[in-house]
Amino acid sequence: MKKLLFLSLLILLMLGACQDEDRFPVCGNDEISDLPWFKEKIKEFGGEGEFAQYQYVLAADYQGGKAFIFGNCCPFCLSVFLVYDCNGNELGYLGSGEGGIPSSELMNQTLIWKAENSACNFE
Template structure:
């Protein structure tokens, strides 16, 4: 059952074709707060918290760069899940890269209030 919920959560991160403007210094995807200001990202986080309330404590979103562009990594620290970490661009498109391929520092930009994940 938990695996099914996890898979449903991952499917909730469907592609969105909204485009973003290039980012000025200090901003990501042309906005100061991507979690609040990128509609597709805010919607995916809301879906994750709502549709997977029991598992939400294991999920997080990180921001990084890949080949000079801002990317968002949807990951989890679920101890009983076999997961693929999705990497998305500013428009919400899934990139065909592994989360370990990002070339910038990663910053956690969202995790559940009751998160069980720890970060260095």
């Protein structure tokens, strides 16, 4: 009986450790999958096409809230990485200058989405 209880507990712990990548708490209690604007942006951003494999999104702590950095690892593109808040409002772009958000202000960056056939290396 003790072995069965131990085995059951072990299985529950292992299942709890597995996470669906769409289930990532970001904005208060909201998960990525609960944000309609995010789903729409992913359709636009990471849709079909020759550049889809280079797209990714990072979540970061920014000014007491969360921010989302829509970036890419395209080796031959000149890109602007846009930054959004929890409501889908554009905060600016990653970089310096007017309208820019320095990378140093975006703390605890975490990969939350990448293209299915991603060519990006996130190690």
